[in-house]
Amino acid sequence: MFHRQRALLLMLKQTVASASETHLANWAFLVRHCTTAQDDETFYDFFPGKCGPYSYQLSHELDKLISRGYIYSGRHLSLTRQGADAADGTRESLRSAVAEVLDRFGHLSATELTDFVYAHWPWFTVNSRQAERRLRSRPKGTLRVYTLGYEGLGVDGFLNGLMRSGIAGLVDVRRHPQSRKYGYHKSTLHRLLDDVGIRYSHFGGLGIGTDWRRSTDTREKRRRLLDWYASECLPASEQDILQVSDLVLQSPTALLCMEADHTLCHRTPLAEVISERLDLPVKHLDLSA
Numbered sequence: 001m002f003h004r005q006r007a008l009l010l011m012l013k014q015t016v017a018s019a020s021e022t023h024l025a026n027w028a029f030l031v032r033h034c035t036t037a038q039d040d041e042t043f044y045d046f047f048p049g050k051c052g053p054y055s056y057q058l059s060h061e062l063d064k065l066i067s068r069g070y071i072y073s074g075r076h077l078s079l080t081r082q083g084a085d086a087a088d089g090t091r092e093s094l095r096s097a098v099a100e101v102l103d104r105f106g107h108l109s110a111t112e113l114t115d116f117v118y119a120h121w122p123w124f125t126v127n128s129r130q131a132e133r134r135l136r137s138r139p140k141g142t143l144r145v146y147t148l149g150y151e152g153l154g155v156d157g158f159l160n161g162l163m164r165s166g167i168a169g170l171v172d173v174r175r176h177p178q179s180r181k182y183g184y185h186k187s188t189l190h191r192l193l194d195d196v197g198i199r200y201s202h203f204g205g206l207g208i209g210t211d212w213r214r215s216t217d218t219r220e221k222r223r224r225l226l227d228w229y230a231s232e233c234l235p236a237s238e239q240d241i242l243q244v245s246d247l248v249l250q251s252p253t254a255l256l257c258m259e260a261d262h263t264l265c266h267r268t269p270l271a272e273v274i275s276e277r278l279d280l281p282v283k284h285l286d287l288s289a
Contacts, residue, residue: 001016001040001044001086001089002061003090003091003094003116004028004042004043004044004061004067004094005061005064005079006027006086006087006089006090006091006094007031007043007090007094007097007098008061008065009030009065009070009071009079009083009084009087009090010022010063010085010087010090010094010095010098010149011023011027011028011102012024012071012077012078012079012087012096013079013083013087014098014102014106015102015106016097016106017076017106018075018076019076019078020076020077020110021062021077022051022110022113022114023077023110023113024052024058024060024062024077025052025053025055025058026052026053026110026113026114026117026261027101027102027105028043028044028046028054028055028058028112029044029046029052029053029102029117030044030101030105030113030117031043031094031097031098031101031120031250032044032046033078034095034100034101034104035096035097035100035101036096036097037093037094037097037108040093040196042059042210043094044058044156045057045153045156046125046158046159047124047156047157047159047160047163047196048122048123048124048125048126048127048128048160048163048175049124050127051114051128051129051204052113052114052117052118052124052128052130053117053121053124055156056155056156056157056159056182056183056192057110057154057155057156057182057183058156060234065083066214068148068227069082069083069133070082070083070086071083079116079146086141087147088260091146092252092286103275103285106116109187115187118135118226120134122135122136122166123124123136123164126138127163127196129195138163138166139163139164139165140166140168140252141165141166141168141252142168142252143248143249143252143280143281144163144282145248145253145255145271145274145278145280145281145282145283146167146252146253146254146282146285146286147255147256147257147265147267147268147271147282147283147284147285148254148255148256148262148281148284148287149256149257149258149259149260149261149262149265149267150181150184150256150258151258151259152260152286152288154183155181155182155183155184155189155285156183156191157287157288158183158287159192159193159196159198160191160285161285161287162196162254163196163198163227165252165254166196166251166252167198167252167285167287168198168252168253169198169199169200169201169247169250169251169253169254170189170193170197170198170199170200170201170246170249170253170254170256170267171201171202171244171253171254171255171256172186172189172200172201172202172203172243172256172257172258172272173203173206173207173255173256173257173266173267174202174204174207174256174258175204175207175209176204176207177202177204177209179227179258184258188204190202192232197268199247199251199253201244201247203243203244204239205237205240205284206240206241206244206266206270207257208225208233208266212218219264222264222265225266226265226266226268226269229266230267231272232269234269235275241270241274241277242272244270244274245274245278248274248278248280249278254285255267255270255271260288262284268282268284275287
């Protein structure tokens, strides 16, 4: 069990109030933003949800904790004996962070918690279901040929970065859009993007097969592979390139692959071809910054 999951259990064990999923999300958000846990890259990230800061990863893992018998989900969330025992294994740094947050905010209702977060982090109001509570407008990017890789990014930080960058559409150029990392399997990613108003399209024909990529274990081999892709594969993918170009012209759209380093990824020669055709600059996004 991850320590971030134990921290959720500890929140339920230490609070004296009734707790809902909204309580847990806001408490976890405050742990992330108000304590030393802000430097913990393994803890939950958040993006602007419809009712406050939201984490798909947290919600996904909370469902697992419920299904595995650590948490009882009735009118309110409560710990089982198994959950209470597991909470005791939370590492000390997170124990201190949870205690600090509950000491300051544990008495607040779910609505009061959201009000506090909105007042101090107005970015997280941009997607609020209640338009009158939006303290900021969602950015709209300029037209570019954007690219990005999700390697090393949790899906919530990834979504937050897309929204901050004003991205309206994502073109997945992986040959096989599957991932063991939560959120990046094609069907899941499509659903999560749709929920935050970002268009998803998949063009597997513009990807490079797994066997080809596995054979490139050095930077030099990878560069030769990309040269081959640019000279042999792209000229044979005219129809897909035309369709992707149309999407790029419609709204700020990013080409997505896994590789963090765009210089070692096929999305770069693809972006350069589209850039030349549309007379738009290429912009490689770094959402980890």
